[in-house]
Amino acid sequence: MKIKKWIASLLAVCALAAVFSGCSNPSSTPSGSSSSTSSEGQSGTAEDENVIRVATAGSYPMFTQLKEDGETLEGIDIEVWEEIGRRTGKEIVFVVENLDAAFGDIDAGRVDSAAKQISITPTRQEKYNFSEPYFFSPYRMVVQESNNEITKFEDLYGKKIALETVSAAHEYIKALDPEGKIEILTFPSDLTMLQEVEAGRVDAAPYAEPVLDYAMKQSGLHLKPIGDPIYTEVNAFPFAKTERGDRIRAEVDKALAEMKADGTLSEICIKWCGFDPMLSDAAKEYEASQAK
Numbered sequence: 001m002k003i004k005k006w007i008a009s010l011l012a013v014c015a016l017a018a019v020f021s022g023c024s025n026p027s028s029t030p031s032g033s034s035s036s037t038s039s040e041g042q043s044g045t046a047e048d049e050n051v052i053r054v055a056t057a058g059s060y061p062m063f064t065q066l067k068e069d070g071e072t073l074e075g076i077d078i079e080v081w082e083e084i085g086r087r088t089g090k091e092i093v094f095v096v097e098n099l100d101a102a103f104g105d106i107d108a109g110r111v112d113s114a115a116k117q118i119s120i121t122p123t124r125q126e127k128y129n130f131s132e133p134y135f136f137s138p139y140r141m142v143v144q145e146s147n148n149e150i151t152k153f154e155d156l157y158g159k160k161i162a163l164e165t166v167s168a169a170h171e172y173i174k175a176l177d178p179e180g181k182i183e184i185l186t187f188p189s190d191l192t193m194l195q196e197v198e199a200g201r202v203d204a205a206p207y208a209e210p211v212l213d214y215a216m217k218q219s220g221l222h223l224k225p226i227g228d229p230i231y232t233e234v235n236a237f238p239f240a241k242t243e244r245g246d247r248i249r250a251e252v253d254k255a256l257a258e259m260k261a262d263g264t265l266s267e268i269c270i271k272w273c274g275f276d277p278m279l280s281d282a283a284k285e286y287e288a289s290q291a292k
Helices: 003-013 076-088 099-108 122-127 169-176 190-199 209-219 243-262 264-273 281-291
Strands: 035-038 051-056 064-066 091-096 113-115 128-130 135-144 160-164 183-187 205-208 223-235 238-240
Touching: 051 076, 051 099, 064 076, 076 091, 076 113, 076 243, 076 264, 099 113, 099 238, 113 238, 122 128, 128 243, 135 190, 135 209, 135 281, 160 169, 160 190, 160 205, 169 205, 169 223, 183 190, 190 205, 190 209, 190 223, 205 209, 205 223, 209 223, 223 281, 238 243, 243 264
Parallel strands: 035 091, 051 091, 051 113, 160 183
Antiparallel strands: 128 238, 135 205, 135 223
């Protein structure tokens, strides 16, 4: 389905719950020459003009995760922000917290942005301004490895699926299933969601195709994707609709444009997921829709 059609469909059905998931223990170890990690999520303020504070979960495979030392952040989101720091001359301070707290801290001005493969949706656009996209993520439904009865999305009618408590998936699934034929159960994290599928308490769950194999290896779960991708997320960084938020977003957009032009963004993505999302059909479709 075309990106513009997705947005139109989602505007009619957007509804999000109130809590994000994915929390890990905060750390305070520097993760690069232009970045550091903080645990001050609820007490700090984002006022220093030389600092950009970015909330991140530190628990999402390939995008924002902790190294084996349990302290140092790594992943696509982390490396993209570190490069933004180098290009803008700003110190990037990562605040490790779950995304419920992250969006609350953006609202309160305690952080400037958030990073966890965050999707642009109509509901979120009502409250936040987004940077230019840096990734495009196709999602597929996953089921138990032994399940041969569910082979496509329509097979889920009358069955149960798992979603994170608040994620962009709620809007996409409601657009795909406007009559509510599928029962939705919510869980506090993407790992819990997948564990419920493997345990057979729900029948399926949507998951980002680029990180699925990695997540299966890391978790030891035995799940498999079915059918074609059911939707593609457009991933970007959210900012408050404030003077400071607009100013930082403009700096971030300039850095991202440079990273796309000189191949740095491609290198980061290929390093972690083996392909360049900016060359995908979804990326080309999005660019074409924005040019109109």
